[in-house]
Amino acid sequence: MADLFTNIPPGLIMVLLAMPIAFVPHHYRQFCLLSVIAISAFSMTVGSGVHWEIEVSGFNLILNRADHLTLPFSIVFHIAAALNVIYGWHEPKSLEHCSGLAYAGAAIAAVHAGDLFSLFIWWELTAVTSVFLILASGSIQSKHSAMRYLIIQVLSGMFLLSGAALLFQDNGSLAFERMSLDSVGAWLVFIAFGIKAAFPLLNGWLQDSYPESTVIGTVVLSAFTTKLAIYALARGFPGTDILIVIGCIMTMFPVFFAVIENDMRRVLSFSLNNQLGFMVVAIGVGTELAINGAVAHAFAHIIYKGLLFMSMGAVLYRVGTIKASELGGLYKMMPLTCIFCIIGAMSISAFPLFSGFAAKSLIMSSLGYEGLTFAYLILLAASAGVLHHSGIKIPYFAFFGHDGRHQVKEAPLGMLVAMGMAGALCILIGVLPSLFYSILPYNIDYNPYDAGHVLAQSQLLIFSILAFAFLMTFKIYPPELKSTVLNSDWFYRRLAPAIGLPLLRGIMLVWGSFLCQLRGFINAIWDALDRIMHSPLTGPTVSGRAVLIQAGLLALLLLIGYVAAG
Amino acid sequence: MKDDISTNLKIMGAKSKLVLIILSLILLILEFVFHRHAEVELETLVFFPALYAFVVCIAIVLGGIVLRKLIMRKEDYYNNG
Numbered sequence: 001m002a003d004l005f006t007n008i009p010p011g012l013i014m015v016l017l018a019m020p021i022a023f024v025p026h027h028y029r030q031f032c033l034l035s036v037i038a039i040s041a042f043s044m045t046v047g048s049g050v051h052w053e054i055e056v057s058g059f060n061l062i063l064n065r066a067d068h069l070t071l072p073f074s075i076v077f078h079i080a081a082a083l084n085v086i087y088g089w090h091e092p093k094s095l096e097h098c099s100g101l102a103y104a105g106a107a108i109a110a111v112h113a114g115d116l117f118s119l120f121i122w123w124e125l126t127a128v129t130s131v132f133l134i135l136a137s138g139s140i141q142s143k144h145s146a147m148r149y150l151i152i153q154v155l156s157g158m159f160l161l162s163g164a165a166l167l168f169q170d171n172g173s174l175a176f177e178r179m180s181l182d183s184v185g186a187w188l189v190f191i192a193f194g195i196k197a198a199f200p201l202l203n204g205w206l207q208d209s210y211p212e213s214t215v216i217g218t219v220v221l222s223a224f225t226t227k228l229a230i231y232a233l234a235r236g237f238p239g240t241d242i243l244i245v246i247g248c249i250m251t252m253f254p255v256f257f258a259v260i261e262n263d264m265r266r267v268l269s270f271s272l273n274n275q276l277g278f279m280v281v282a283i284g285v286g287t288e289l290a291i292n293g294a295v296a297h298a299f300a301h302i303i304y305k306g307l308l309f310m311s312m313g314a315v316l317y318r319v320g321t322i323k324a325s326e327l328g329g330l331y332k333m334m335p336l337t338c339i340f341c342i343i344g345a346m347s348i349s350a351f352p353l354f355s356g357f358a359a360k361s362l363i364m365s366s367l368g369y370e371g372l373t374f375a376y377l378i379l380l381a382a383s384a385g386v387l388h389h390s391g392i393k394i395p396y397f398a399f400f401g402h403d404g405r406h407q408v409k410e411a412p413l414g415m416l417v418a419m420g421m422a423g424a425l426c427i428l429i430g431v432l433p434s435l436f437y438s439i440l441p442y443n444i445d446y447n448p449y450d451a452g453h454v455l456a457q458s459q460l461l462i463f464s465i466l467a468f469a470f471l472m473t474f475k476i477y478p479p480e481l482k483s484t485v486l487n488s489d490w491f492y493r494r495l496a497p498a499i500g501l502p503l504l505r506g507i508m509l510v511w512g513s514f515l516c517q518l519r520g521f522i523n524a525i526w527d528a529l530d531r532i533m534h535s536p537l538t539g540p541t542v543s544g545r546a547v548l549i550q551a552g553l554l555a556l557l558l559l560i561g562y563v564a565a566g
Numbered sequence: 567m568k569d570d571i572s573t574n575l576k577i578m579g580a581k582s583k584l585v586l587i588i589l590s591l592i593l594l595i596l597e598f599v600f601h602r603h604a605e606v607e608l609e610t611l612v613f614f615p616a617l618y619a620f621v622v623c624i625a626i627v628l629g630g631i632v633l634r635k636l637i638m639r640k641e642d643y644y645n646n647g
Binding site: 224256257387457460464496 | 568571572574575577579581583587589592593594596597600601602603604605606607608609613614615616617618619620622623624626627628629630631633634637638639640641642644645
């Protein structure tokens with residue numbers, strides 16, 4: 001019996017039980033959800049190795065592989081899934097809870113997939129299950145956004161499947177191991193991962209859809225899809241140089257967007273994108289320290305980013321809007337949410353004693369050791385940028401700033417408990433980094449807390465805040481305006497239709513007139529035939545088209561026979 | 567009650583600016599007290615993280631202002647049509 005729970009991949013049970021749990025009454029359902037997550041987490045205790053392998057029509061499918069790389073991702077996915085259940089305790093409807101459970105389960109099972117085909121199955125399942133979290137909003141915008149999200153996610157799966165097929169043709173194996181970008185198959189897989197990891201210009205779906213989801217949905221979404229892609233990149237493409245360039249662009253350019261964006265959850269989505277950049281750079285560096293850094297950052301990031309999304313979700317839940325231009329002055333009415341938000345903000349900004357510092361230091365050091373000065377400076381600038389838009393902008397405009405004249409209550413108990421737990425984890429990781437480092441893929445001897453390092457980081461952070469204060473005092477900081485900030489989704493939401501529709505209309509017009517001409521030509525032939533039959537030179541001999549056609553065919557046959565005989 | 571929040575915010579703003587300036591000064595002085603950690607050569611320059619962060623943050627915001635001119639649209643941009 002114990003084998004049954006340990007050999008099946010963690011997460012599978014979450015996917016299977018998501019549907020039946022929908023029928024359990026509200027509060028009991030939350031307990032059931034937590035129990036299922038606990039049972040799934042129990043499967044992790046079996047340790048490293050391949051635990052479930054099946055053969056399907058000649059293909060070896062590895063359904064449960066556990067090793068040093070899967071473990072941290074699996075742990076943090078389970079933590080995030082459990083926190084999400086607690087966060088959404090107030091919600092009596094089952095849709096978000098059950099799709100959230102299946103989504104988390106699919107992501108966890110994907111991490112444990114040892115071959116590209118089973119990875120593809122779970123990869124697509126994360127898309128199909130998570131789309132309901134966006135649809136749950138119920139608005140017409142969210143419906144459209146959900147469809148765009150689904151198309152992009154499924155497209156990513158198609159790339160993965162075609163890449164896997166080509167790799168199978170080349171190597172005769174579906175195993176999901178380290179690849180190099182020297183074949184079309186590997187490139188297709190790389191693009192598939194890149195779409196989900198929100199590479200530059202492939203990132204539009206993230207900022208488009210996450211903020212359209214519900215209060216709970218956005219928190220759930222923020223944890224899994226992108227970090228699954230980070231896992232996949234860390235597994236498939238560590239040490240791939242191009243990732244350093246891609247990652248650097250990813251860290252920098254969302255920062256500018258985040259500064260001018262008005263929707264706070266969209267600001268967080270841009271900042272999520274920037275954080276992924278740090279991980280992508282680290283995977284590109286590919287040393288043991290760097291991979292540890294990428295994994296540590298993903299782990300810490302899921303928790304503090306979840307916490308930030310939770311706090312903004314709580315604000316949205318109570319105030320009814322999440323536009324920076326309409327918020328402000330909530331610190332008195334939602335003091336606990338405010339404190340938790342600040343903990344999340346300090347973690348993402350990598351203040352010493354918070355989780356971001358323990359994680360990001362690994363990445364920065366790995367760049368320093370490899371002598372990648374340029375990348376180092378870019379990431380340092382991006383770190384200052386992170387502090388700016390996530391560390392300051394989010395808490396400042398929501399809870400301080402100006403008086404938004406809202407009269408609201410503190411967030412519901414479930415939300416507060418979840419935020420408290422996430423906040424405690426952020427601090428625990430920051431205070432006890434050695435415990436945190438012990439679950440990372442490689443054993444390392446690294447201590448982020450030497451006085452010189454703390455001083456360097458403190459200077460960076462405090463002077464970034466000083467710059468913000470300077471800009472606010474002299475009123476240079478751009479005011480929060482109701483607006484839409486264009487992003488790479490513009491290419492398929494505006495440019496493609498703007499070029500595509502006239503082009504399509506043009507093609508239809510040409511095709512239509514061609515058909516018209518053709519019809520006229522055919523009619524002219526029939527008319528000519530009719531004329532010949534009605535007034536033949538030799539008098540009325542044949543009647544009707546059928547006879548004429550038969551005569552024509554016979555003549556043709558005769559001709560063929562003649563040629564064949566000749 | 568509402569005016570309370572506005573005044574409180576102003577007082578808090580003023581206080582935090584003061585704290586911020588004092589903290590910045592302390593951090594600059596500490597640079598001479600013990601060796602600051604540096605990963606790359608450039609970072610060994612005196613006050614590098616502080617100056618770099620300050621300049622970068624202002625550059626990012628100015629960049630944001632320029633970007634706003636280029637890509638900011640009305641709130642209902644995608645909903646019209």
